[in-house]
Amino acid sequence: MGSQPQPSIDLSSIDIPPPTTLEQIRTSKLRPFGPVLSGIDKQLRSGKLYVSPLGLSEDEHDLTFHGGPDKAIHQYCSSNYSFWHSLYPSPEILAKFVPGGFGENFVADGLNESNVCIGDLVRIGPAGSTLTGGANGCLLEVSLPRQPCFKLNQRFGIKNFAPRTHQEAKTGWYYRVKEEGWIHEGMEIRIVRRTQPKWSIARLHHYVHRDTKDDAVTEELAAIEVIGNECRKVFIKRLRKIQSKNARRSEAWVPFTVKSKSLETPRIVRLELERVRKSESPEKIDAGSHAYIKLPNGLRRAYSVVRGNTDCFVLGVARDDSSRGGSTYIHDKLTLGDTIGLASIGAGMSRDQMASNHIFIAGGIGITAFLAMMERLSNINQTFHLHYAVREASEVAFTDLLSRFSADVTIYDKSKGQRMNIPDILTNRVWNSHVYICGPQRMIDGTVEAASAAGMTSDEIHYEVFEGADTTGDPFTVDVLSNETKGPLEVESEQSLLDVMRDAGFDIGSSCGVGNCGTCRVPVKSGRVQHRGTALTEIEQKTEMLACVSRGIGHIVVGLPE
Structure with a gap:
């Protein structure tokens, strides 16, 4: 993976904390909760409860987000509630920060996100015994951090509260069940084995949500099989992007053919594109993505992906009579079997995961x-x-x-x-x-x-604003300031600044290709710019431009992104 900087946080081994006591056990049925059904309102249970591979008896989950073998049981540290009290002291909200508030199954103190590690084997049973199973309790394995969803915002009546919980690394964690058994409140909770001593719940949150650029850590975490699928997939997906970076830099156009073409409306074409050489494991395309394509006539455009995977997907293209040839070419000249190049499928309009x-x-x-x-x-x-x-x-x-x-x-x-x-x-x-x-x-x-x-x-x-991202316009020239100034480069009517800078060997990032994400922004040192896209504010437009869609007027001088 090449030379790597020092980790952004301390990754020294973490000692196993002392055993603690299971203070409360909570379960719930699915009930209406705002606009959805949820099992977050868990009630206190007493007496013996059986722990099976899918969790506690009589505990129901919305399996879209919770439950299943990797999320059988959720534990939360009871002392975290005093921390939330200090941040949200209003009486109305304060009353909601009590044990059970986070929808946890187990309430206990002593174990927390900084001293519990992925893969920890945890015994819940009578103190002083090492036996497990049946009347001797159960054996659990720490599987992944909880990734809070919008329901916590709804629960406490605080907008965007859920991301605050992982920013503070106070989310709790999930267990998978390794050995079934009966448990009750007052039993001992003891970590009996630790296999990943540097990967605490808090440290995983750091690398999931904050430091996303450490390639060595990404590679290491993607390989740890004990991490639950939801969390591990974050690192696997990130690793795949790292591994394909060189291909993206060289912008190798992957050949696709037109599999089908039909009119959705008198002015909108449905276009289905299929990869010429199928991949071993095509991935579902994220909702809201754009495909950046090169047409047989050389024009390059970005269009929203309606549905599909990385081997076969559908676009919708509207005829725009004022455009310089992208949509009219697709409508009038593109035929079945024609070859189209795909540079990338990038993020566009993403879903707000904290909205109700x-x-x-x-x-x-x-x-x-x-x-x-x-x-x-x-x-x-x-x-x-x-x-x-x-x-x-x-x-x-x-x-x-x-x-x-x-x-x-x-x-x-x-x-x-x-x-x-x-x-x-x-x-x-x-x-x-x-x-x-x-x-x-x-x-x-x-x-x-x-x-x-x-x-x-x-x-x-x-x-x-999405009209097929017409990047064309009057030609202009550009000097690029780097270690050695390069230029003037000529940007023709049908080219974008992004294309020309990449062709000249500059590594300029891009994602959406339509001016919405801001990944391709470059500093403008001098000259006038015709700004397009929505990613830059009016203040940012005074010193930057979007290389994928904006155009210079006459001659401009730009730098490289930091």
């Missing part, structure tokens, strides 16, 4: 940005509603996919005088809703204005 409800506002082709996200939300039992504006009924795209969510979709047909009342939608929103907009600029401006009037903050809204 999701509101999608789309106009025209903007629907493509949301379809995969709606499918994902439906699969994990989260609530959402799509508000979709079209000029007439024939312009409703991807009706086969929308029909699955008919109860959660409202279509506004302009030809019938139907109008989307955005202020009313936002004023009457569910608590802790997140709003996503994809459509023309006037729709975005109206939604942002209505959101502000409805008391929403900027971090509760995500928007993008």
Whole structure:
């Protein structure tokens, strides 16, 4: 993996803490909880309870997020509640920070996120005994940190509280069951074996959420099989990105063929692309992603992925008569069997995982940005509603996919005088809703204005203008300041600054390819810029530009990102 810097935190071995006492055992049935069902409201149990491979008897889980062998039982340190008291002293919230508040099964003190390690074997049973199983208790294995979801925000009535818990490394942890048995409150909790002495729950949180750039740590954690799948997959996915970095830098265009092409509406084409050489294990494409492609005529464009995996996926492309050839080429000239190059599939509009409800506002082709996200939300039992504006009924795209969510979709047909009342939608929103907009600029401006009037903050809204990311324009020249100034480089009408800088050997990152994520930003040293995309604020536009979509005017001088 090459030379690596020193770790960003201390990774020395952690001693096994003394045994402690199981203070409380809690279980629950699934009950309505805000907009969803949840088992977070766990009640105190007394007497003997049986521990099976799926957890405690009479404890129900929403298997979308919780339960299963890796998440059979959740434990939380009782002394953490005094920490939350100090941060949230208001009486209304204070009363909620009591044992059981985090939806834990086991309440105990002494063991915490800093002294419990992944893979620890933990015996719960009579003190002074080493026996396990049956009446002698059970044997558990620490499997992964809890990754808090939006339900904690709902539980305590605090927006964005869930990410605060992993920032402070006070989330608790999960067990998998290694040996079944009967337990009761008052039994001893003892760590009997430690196999990963440097990987505490708190340290895992650090590398999952904060330090994501340490390649050596990523490789090490991806190889630790005792880490539960949910957490380990984070490092495996990160490792794959590291391993493919050289290919991305050289921007090797992976050949795909046009498998199918059909009209969704008179102005929108459904395009299915299939990889020429199949991969051994294609991955499902994340909801909200964009595919950056090169057409047979040389034009390069980014489009929202409607659905699919890295070997075969579907795009939706709207005809834009004002564009310089991307959409018109796809509509008029692209045929079955044609070869298209794929540079990357990058992140675009991501789901706010801390929101209790999701509101999608789309106009025209903007629907493509949301379809995969709606499918994902439906699969994990989260609530959402799509508000979709079209000029007439024939312009409703991807009706086969929308029909699955008919109860959660409202279509506004302009030809019938139907109008989307955005202020009313936002004023009457569910608590802790997140709003996503994809459509023309006037729709975005109206939604942002209505959101502000409805008391929403900027971090509760995500928007993008997405018309196929036309990066073309008047040609310009650029000097690139690095160790040795290189230039002037010529950026032709059909090229982007990103393409030209990469062709010249500069390692410029990119993800979405449409100006929404900000990964490709470069500093502007001199010259005027025609700014496009939504990733930069007005202040940032004074000193930076987005290399994937923005264009220089005449001649500009840029630097390299730090």
